[in-house]
Structures are given as structure tokens and as C-alpha cells.
Amino acid sequence: MRAIGVIPSKRTVSEINHATPSIRSGSEVKVRSLDVGICGTDREICTFVYGSPPDGSEYLVLGHESLGEIVAVGAGVKSLKVGDLVVPSVRRPCPHEHCQPCRADLQDFCATGDFIERGIKMTHGFMTEYYVDEEKYLNYVPPKLREVAVLVEPLTVAEKGLAQVWHVQKRLPWGHAGAALAKHGRGHGMRAVVLGAGPVGILGAMKLVAEGFQTYVYSRSKAPNYKADVVESFGAKYISSETVSVAELVARVGNIDLVYEAVGVGKISFQVMKALGTNGAFIFTGIPAPKPAVEVEADLIMRNVVLKNQLVVGTVNADRTAFVSAIQDLGIFIERWPTALRSLITGRFKPEAYRELLLGKSTGIKNVISFA
Ligand SMILES: NC(=O)c1ccc[n+]([C@@H]2O[C@H](COP(=O)([O-])OP(=O)(O)OC[C@H]3O[C@@H](n4cnc5c(N)ncnc54)[C@H](OP(=O)(O)O)[C@@H]3O)[C@@H](O)[C@H]2O)c1
Ligand SMILES: [Zn+2]
Ligand SMILES: [Zn+2]
The missing domain is CATH 3.90.180.10 (Medium-chain alcohol dehydrogenases, catalytic domain)
Structure with a gap:
């Protein structure tokens, strides 16, 4: 065979x-x-x-x-x-x-x-x-x-990562419940930044938009480009790191409630971690190859993690629940954004x-x- x-x-x-x-x-x-x-x-x-x-x-x-x-x-x-x-x-x-x-x-x-x-x-x-x-x-x-459905496996990365975050954020009245959840999604009123516009990032962004987050995808290539067009077609905002600095990103987004890292690059990830908001969660998915050390503002990040009650979680895919959720969510995406999903x-x-x-x-x- x-x-x-x-x-x-x-x-x-x-x-x-x-x-x-x-x-x-x-x-x-x-x-x-x-x-x-x-x-x-x-x-x-x-x-x-x-x-x-x-x-x-x-x-x-x-x-x-x-x-x-x-x-x-x-x-x-x-x-x-x-x-x-x-x-x-x-x-x-x-x-x-x-x-x-x-x-x-x-x-x-x-x-x-x-x-x-x-x-x-x-x-x-x-x-x-x-x-x-x-x-x-x-x-x-x-x-x-x-x-x-070949996209199920890469989507499970986001499913599992977000499941971890919702689990921990039960510590807070974070996200909507009851009627508001049904109407707007549990991320309504919150802002998420996705790092990277590869398949893991774009599928993660779809999941976040579907959950009601105001979602920004921060990635390298200047817009307009194919990935940026796809991202904007399902209601997320694409911002290029070539033209917008991390400081400008934060000025545009406001309090960042969630970062979904799907870039696989330590330097930009830690720069954005510095900008994570109060009670915010940062999901790492990237698996960078070992490279020479990069400078990180460790004291500032550590201070923020503590004083802002932040959560940093890594996630490797995935359990059966994440696969089942990914299949369900693809069903939602294909109804809402058939062209974007197929593209x-x-x-x-x-x-x-x-x-x-x-x-x-x-x-x-x-x-x-x-x-x-
Ligand atoms: N945790 C898990 O279970 C799991 C599973 C699968 C994959 N992963 C990891 O997830 C990460 C993303 O995977 P993928 O397949 O979506 O990757 P990918 O196709 O390589 O996409 C990476 C994206 O990040 C952007 N980018 C690269 N360097 C950047 C920088 N310095 N600043 C801003 N943006 C930058 C790229 O921009 P351009 O579009 O301009 O090239 C691209 O859009 C990888 O690190 C991979 O190892 C993890
Ligand atoms: Zn893979
Ligand atoms: Zn074991």
C-alpha cells in the first residue's frame, strides 16, 4: 500500500x-x-x-x-x-x-x-x-x-487551550452566563489577541469570534494579503506587526483579556505578554526550535502576572473533548462563514x-x- x-x-x-x-x-x-x-x-x-x-x-x-x-x-x-x-x-x-x-x-x-x-x-x-x-x-x-474536517486536528489546539482558560477563569465572574451567554457568547465584551495568522492562529481566531470575543490577529505580513482578507471576512481585525508596534496594538485594543499565541516565536510573544491586561489569560501553543536567548522584560512581566492576577498556560493537543468540540465548532463555522472556512x-x-x-x-x- x-x-x-x-x-x-x-x-x-x-x-x-x-x-x-x-x-x-x-x-x-x-x-x-x-x-x-x-x-x-x-x-x-x-x-x-x-x-x-x-x-x-x-x-x-x-x-x-x-x-x-x-x-x-x-x-x-x-x-x-x-x-x-x-x-x-x-x-x-x-x-x-x-x-x-x-x-x-x-x-x-x-x-x-x-x-x-x-x-x-x-x-x-x-x-x-x-x-x-x-x-x-x-x-x-x-x-x-x-x-x-481535515481542519479538526489543528482546531483542537484552540479548543483545548480555551477549555483550560475557562476552567481557571471560573475563579472570576469572567464571561457571560445564562441568557447573555446564549445571545452573545461567553466572550462577549472581552478582547482577544491572536498572535500569528497561520492555520492554528486563524482557526483559533474563528473560535474566539464565535465565542463573542472582539478578536484581533497580530501577525507579520503587511495587509492587504490573503490571510488578512480571510481573517477580516469572519469578523476579526488583522494588524501587521510590520506596521503596528506592540505599544500601538495595546492602544488600539485596550485591556487585553486573552492572548492566543500561535506564532511560535518567543520574542514577539513575550513582548505581547507584557501587554496582557488585568485578570488576563495568555495561552502558549507555539513550539519554537531552540535559538539563542532573547532579552525579556522579566521583572515587568513577573510584576504584571502577580499584580494583575494573570494566567499563563501552555497547551499541547488534545483530548477527546477537544476533538468533539472542534467538530461541533466546525459545524458552526461552516454555517456562519462557509467561504472563509473553505478558503x-x-x-x-x-x-x-x-x-x-x-x-x-x-x-x-x-x-x-x-x-x-
Ligand atoms: N500546541 C500544539 O499542540 C500545537 C499543534 C500544532 C502547531 N503548534 C504550533 O503552533 C504554532 C503556529 O502553527 P501554524 O501552523 O499556524 O504556523 P505557521 O503557519 O508557521 O504560522 C505562523 C504565523 O506567525 C506569523 N509570524 C511568524 N513570525 C512572526 C513574528 N516575528 N511576528 C509576528 N508574526 C509572525 C507568520 O506570519 P506570515 O503570515 O507573515 O508568515 C504566520 O502567519 C507553531 O509554533 C506550531 O509549532 C502547536
Ligand atoms: Zn499538525
Ligand atoms: Zn503517560
Whole structure:
């Protein structure tokens, strides 16, 4: 069967003849790949700074952002059937009995570090014609989301991050409740800044607008540009860091209640952290490669965190709840902003285009390999 993967020992990225998997237990499901999204993690694995094959395998099949269609189910599978569309989660639990998060199906909080990740760490991914997975790692997707459901996985980053924030902000009368929540969304009256206008940032911004936040996307490229147009088309405001300084950003926004960092750059992130408002929350999602140290106004930031009761939280995707929420929210986005949502998928390619997509210049917002 056709697959795309890396052979780290030979430093090659290539098409691989991978054995077709079959169901081995009653709880397994066989899935035919439809769409596989490509992201920075895949591209990094292709530079061999990251990623490891399963034990005993020379290669790692890539791909962790998948939409597939079920072609067979094990005898014990109850919630899914042949023909259903599904999105798999990525992380699988570590084997240690004492790892409480993994034993509670919260392997995104694995305490030992011995988790594995499909297409990334010690288990093959989804950039292949068929794969098999456990029922509990597959999330049902309604047919109306066929075109866009490959965006579920990158949206789970925002879903999980925001869930953490709402959890902690229960400490405050933060956000709306009751009738106001139903009418305006729980972020109504609050201001959010998203750093970065890549797929993680734009999907995060959509989520924040849908929740009622007045949302600003602060990113590098000068407007007008394609990403800025998409951002403005669903009601967020795009501001370029090339033309507007952090101080000017704050003057425009006012008290920043929430920062959703999706830029992956420490310097700009800490500059904006300095501007976080009273009782504000800062969500880090970026995973920058190690670089030389940058100067940070540590005393000022520390003082603000304390005196303004701020919250700083990191988030790595994601638990089942985040996947379920992402699927629900894509349903909302496609109703509200069908053109904007579809325009996040800037290219669909046949598998043979993998080389340019993984090793060439990064272009567009979300590029997808279609196996269908
Ligand atoms: N936590 C998780 O589970 C998780 C999962 C997936 C990804 N991530 C991380 O999320 C981050 C974003 O991912 P992505 O795929 O959306 O990234 P991306 O496509 O590379 O987008 C990054 C965005 O940030 C902008 N940018 C870069 N440097 C900047 C700077 N110095 N100042 C202002 N803007 C700058 C870029 O501007 P231009 O448009 O001008 O290029 C681009 O819009 C990455 O760090 C990635 O590692 C985390
Ligand atoms: Zn990804
Ligand atoms: Zn664990």
C-alpha cells in the first residue's frame, strides 16, 4: 500500500510500500484515508530534527491531521459503522500504570513522557491509503463537514487551550452566563489577541469570534494579503506587526483579556505578554526550535502576572473533548462563514506532490494531500 514517510537513518523522505493493515481485535476500526493535512511538524520531521519510527521499523509513516472513512469495524465496535467519516486523535497513552493522566484517557497530559504519537513519535501516521485504530481514538464527523474536517486536528489546539482558560477563569465572574451567554457568547465584551495568522492562529481566531470575543490577529505580513482578507471576512481585525508596534496594538485594543499565541516565536510573544491586561489569560501553543536567548522584560512581566492576577498556560493537543468540540465548532463555522472556512484549505494535492509540500517552500494556509 502507498504511504509517505521518512527514513531518519538515511535522511530521506520518500514514498514507502507499507503493509496494508487489518483489524486484529474487536475494538479496532479500519479507515480509508481521504484527506491528510500538512503542518509545520511534518515539515520539521522531514528535516530530521524531530520524529522517530516505531521500534523495529526503519521508517516512520508521516501524517497526523487526518480525515478518513470507515471501511471495516471489529465485532465489538458500537459507536461507529462502515461509511462513517472519522477524525483520529494523535497521541496514545504511555504504558505505565502509575501515569494517572494516561490511565484516565488524558494522554495529552502524560506525566512520564513515554506517550507515542501517530505520525510523529514511535507509531506510524495517517499519510497512507488505509490505517487501523481503536474505536476510542476515532471521532465521528457528520457528512456535511466532509470538505473541511481535515481542519479538526489543528482546531483542537484552540479548543483545548480555551477549555483550560475557562476552567481557571471560573475563579472570576469572567464571561457571560445564562441568557447573555446564549445571545452573545461567553466572550462577549472581552478582547482577544491572536498572535500569528497561520492555520492554528486563524482557526483559533474563528473560535474566539464565535465565542463573542472582539478578536484581533497580530501577525507579520503587511495587509492587504490573503490571510488578512480571510481573517477580516469572519469578523476579526488583522494588524501587521510590520506596521503596528506592540505599544500601538495595546492602544488600539485596550485591556487585553486573552492572548492566543500561535506564532511560535518567543520574542514577539513575550513582548505581547507584557501587554496582557488585568485578570488576563495568555495561552502558549507555539513550539519554537531552540535559538539563542532573547532579552525579556522579566521583572515587568513577573510584576504584571502577580499584580494583575494573570494566567499563563501552555497547551499541547488534545483530548477527546477537544476533538468533539472542534467538530461541533466546525459545524458552526461552516454555517456562519462557509467561504472563509473553505478558503483556509489553500491546496489539495495528489500524494505524488508530497516532495514539494514537505520539502519545498511553505505556501498558503493549509495544504492537504487527498488519497480519495
Ligand atoms: N500546541 C500544539 O499542540 C500545537 C499543534 C500544532 C502547531 N503548534 C504550533 O503552533 C504554532 C503556529 O502553527 P501554524 O501552523 O499556524 O504556523 P505557521 O503557519 O508557521 O504560522 C505562523 C504565523 O506567525 C506569523 N509570524 C511568524 N513570525 C512572526 C513574528 N516575528 N511576528 C509576528 N508574526 C509572525 C507568520 O506570519 P506570515 O503570515 O507573515 O508568515 C504566520 O502567519 C507553531 O509554533 C506550531 O509549532 C502547536
Ligand atoms: Zn499538525
Ligand atoms: Zn503517560
